[in-house]
Amino acid sequence: MRFVLIFLALLITAPTMAHQLKASVTTVLFNKRTNNIELMHRFYLHDTEHAVEHLFPGSADILSNKEDQQRFANYIESHVALQTLDGQPLALQEVGSQIDGKFFWVYQEAPIPKDIKGIRMSHGALRDLWPAQVNMVNVEGKGKIKTLHFSQDDTWLEARFEPVAKTSN
Numbered sequence: 164m165r166f167v168l169i170f171l172a173l174l175i176t177a178p179t180m181a182h183q184l185k186a187s188v189t190t191v192l193f194n195k196r197t198n199n200i201e202l203m204h205r206f207y208l209h210d211t212e213h214a215v216e217h218l219f220p221g222s223a224d225i226l227s228n229k230e231d232q233q234r235f236a237n238y239i240e241s242h243v244a245l246q247t248l249d250g251q252p253l254a255l256q257e258v259g260s261q262i263d264g265k266f267f268w269v270y271q272e273a274p275i276p277k278d279i280k281g282i283r284m285s286h287g288a289l290r291d292l293w294p295a296q297v298n299m300v301n302v303e304g305k306g307k308i309k310t311l312h313f314s315q316d317d318t319w320l321e322a323r324f325e326p327v328a329k330t331s332n
Contacts (some may be wrong), residue, residue, distance in 0.1 A: 185210060185296040189286060191245075191322075193275055193304030200282075202255065202271040204239055210289065211235055211267040217292050225267065232267075236260035239269045242288040248281045248321060279305075281323035286313045 187210075192201045208225070215223035215235055223231045236257070245253040258270035286298040290313070298313040302322040309322035 185289065185293045187288065187296070187298045189243075189298065189300045191282070191284070191300055191302045193302075195304065197272075198275050199272045200245065200253065200275055201258075202243065202245075202269075204243070204269040204271075204288070206239075206267045206269075206289070208262060208265050208267050214238075214289055214292055226262070232260055232262070235267070236269045239288045240271060242286065242291075243271070244285040245273060246283040246319075247276060247279060248283060248323070250283070251276075253282070279324070281321055283319050283321045284311060285319050286311075287318070 187204060187206045189205070190201075190203045192203070194201050211225050215225045215231055218238055219231065219234055223234075225231050225235055236259075240255065240257060243255065245255060247253065253273045253276065255271040255273050258272050260267065260269045262268075282302065284300060286300060288298060289296040290298070294315075296314075300311040300313070300320075302309040302311070305324040307325070309324075311320040311322060313320065
């Protein structure tokens with residue numbers, strides 16, 4: 164718990180030291196209204212600018228070049244995967260991406276499988292460039308929020324959902 168509080172404190176103060184903190188925040192939302200799992204990946208724009216310099220040859224421009232923004236979104240999508248707890252892949256579809264203030268957002272979604280009891284997730288975005296990169300994931304919409312931290316050698320982490328208590332009338 165102490166690590167989570169320290170990490171959140173760093174995220175809050177990070178805009179003033181964005182060049183020093185390699186971190187992203189992803190929300191995995193089980194949206195009952197749309198019946199989709201919605202992924203919202205948030206990366207510091209400063210980090211994305213440095214990443215495209217390493218990822219794409221030539222003079223990539225994440226700020227004003229839509230093709231470079233799409234290439235970066237494709238890179239993120241290629242480094243994120245979801246599975247059911249028994250290892251069945253969940254096919255993530257591209258929804259889009261955008262620059263919003265100091266952040267670059269990438270959006271994905273997949274249908275919610277029937278009777279899902281949890282997910283397994285892999286999130287290696289930018290960790291191939293920067294081993295110190297930390298990707299924090301909040302899983303919401305299925306009981307208590309679950310938080311996954313991808314750092315060091317983490318490849319697959321899981322979030323299990325508590326059974327919903329049935330009420331009798």
